[in-house]
Amino acid sequence: MKLFWNSQNNNxxxxxxxxxxxxxxxxxxxxxxxxxxxxxxxxEINEFEPLIIIDSEVQKKVNFYKDFLKKCKNIYLIHLGxxxxxxxxxxxxxxxxxxxxxxxxxxxxxNNVTSIPIGYKTGPIxxxxxxxxxxxxxxxxxxxxxxxxxxxxYQSRNIEPHYVNIxxxxxGQNSLSATEYYKIMSDTKFALIPHGxxxxxxxxxxxxxxxxxxxxxxxxxxxxxxxxxxxxxxxIKLWREVNxxxxxxxxxxxxxxxxxxxxxxxxxxxxxIIRKKIKEKINV
Amino acid sequence: MxxxxxxxxxxxxxxxxxxxxxxxxxxxxxxxxxxxxDYLFLMSEYLFLExxxxxxxxxxxxxxxxxxxxxxxLKNNFEKSNIKLIDKKFELFRKLFKITNNLELLKDAxxxxxxxxxxxxxxxxxxxxxxxxxxxxx
Numbered sequence: 001m002k003l004f005w006n007s008q009n010n011n012x013x014x015x016x017x018x019x020x021x022x023x024x025x026x027x028x029x030x031x032x033x034x035x036x037x038x039x040x041x042x043x044e045i046n047e048f049e050p051l052i053i054i055d056s057e058v059q060k061k062v063n064f065y066k067d068f069l070k071k072c073k074n075i076y077l078i079h080l081g082x083x084x085x086x087x088x089x090x091x092x093x094x095x096x097x098x099x100x101x102x103x104x105x106x107x108x109x110x111n112n113v114t115s116i117p118i119g120y121k122t123g124p125i126x127x128x129x130x131x132x133x134x135x136x137x138x139x140x141x142x143x144x145x146x147x148x149x150x151x152x153x154y155q156s157r158n159i160e161p162h163y164v165n166i167x168x169x170x171x172g173q174n175s176l177s178a179t180e181y182y183k184i185m186s187d188t189k190f191a192l193i194p195h196g197x198x199x200x201x202x203x204x205x206x207x208x209x210x211x212x213x214x215x216x217x218x219x220x221x222x223x224x225x226x227x228x229x230x231x232x233x234x235x236i237k238l239w240r241e242v243n244x245x246x247x248x249x250x251x252x253x254x255x256x257x258x259x260x261x262x263x264x265x266x267x268x269x270x271x272x273i274i275r276k277k278i279k280e281k282i283n284v
Numbered sequence: 285m286x287x288x289x290x291x292x293x294x295x296x297x298x299x300x301x302x303x304x305x306x307x308x309x310x311x312x313x314x315x316x317x318x319x320x321x322d323y324l325f326l327m328s329e330y331l332f333l334e335x336x337x338x339x340x341x342x343x344x345x346x347x348x349x350x351x352x353x354x355x356x357x358l359k360n361n362f363e364k365s366n367i368k369l370i371d372k373k374f375e376l377f378r379k380l381f382k383i384t385n386n387l388e389l390l391k392d393a394x395x396x397x398x399x400x401x402x403x404x405x406x407x408x409x410x411x412x413x414x415x416x417x418x419x420x421x422x
Contacts, residue, residue: 048349140295143415144412144413144414144415145413145414145415145416146338146341146342146345146415146416147337147338147339147341147342147345147413147414148338148383149413149415150412150413151384151386153339154386154387154388155386168414195338197415218338220336237335238337238384238385239384240384240385266364
């Protein structure tokens, strides 16, 4: 099985480069049970050889795929991004199977499509610090779009110590480097996870899980109960709930430790399930 | 209260807690009026009814944003919401910030009893929630 990373090719864009630089560890984590070799040139495969191609903004690469799919017939696509579900569904029909991020109902009934979590960005992740020994009670690192994120900061502002780094746009000027980012994450007890720009998922959730934080997530339409079944994460409707939740858990070191352990166990088990699903689909 | 007659019907359905009828009418007017300031007020009221509080605030904020954008109103042949409806918008802001327990914005919304204070409140929202915007293409 060969694998080709195409997000950075055929369409120079912020997200194409972002995924090339930041999504590799997550995707390779999911492909853990698949034996593959990464190729740098598509001429290295023949017509019927199975290939995993990893891409983003594919709707802007229609001509590339038109040509490519004439030459190669055994292609699995890992489609990153597409928060708004812009892709024409018929595009997926030409692939053996598609794994797409940002779960949307409209794609859930397509037989050759499996939704996967958007995952975490590549970086030096460390989850070793025991939850009670972490420096910050909560953190928020990212942009303030609208009412939810503003309220998150407002309601939690008096819970000390905390770490807030607000950026004007995703990956913008004062964003922390991956090293700095994960240093804060791995020294934080609770990561506050608001809704994404359009979609309930944000990278922050998976970065918090990998860093051993306890995520407190906004859960519109119970999305995370459906998409991440049986997860023991803390879900809220309004950020005014956060003060009480954090204070009560901080008062009970055993309870917080048990919760942290159950979340980590669930997340590790859930990743195994996703890996198994991928292996079943890419049955080579 | 509304610049478009049919919106009064939607408003009445919302006030009667008739979500199904209100939603059907909102859908039917979406293509033409999705960015009309009165329509956005109704959407916000509907989201409030659905208990989607943050989306209701963002939508109401967008409604004000359009009220203050004369160019956009002109281009789309929309009218700014009338004073009675703007009073209703601030009433809704008060309800929403009371639910979220955002005492600072609740107080600001309560104090916004004249045009100058309302502009100040709007500018504050813009500063605190800078991601609220809309696609200006008509």
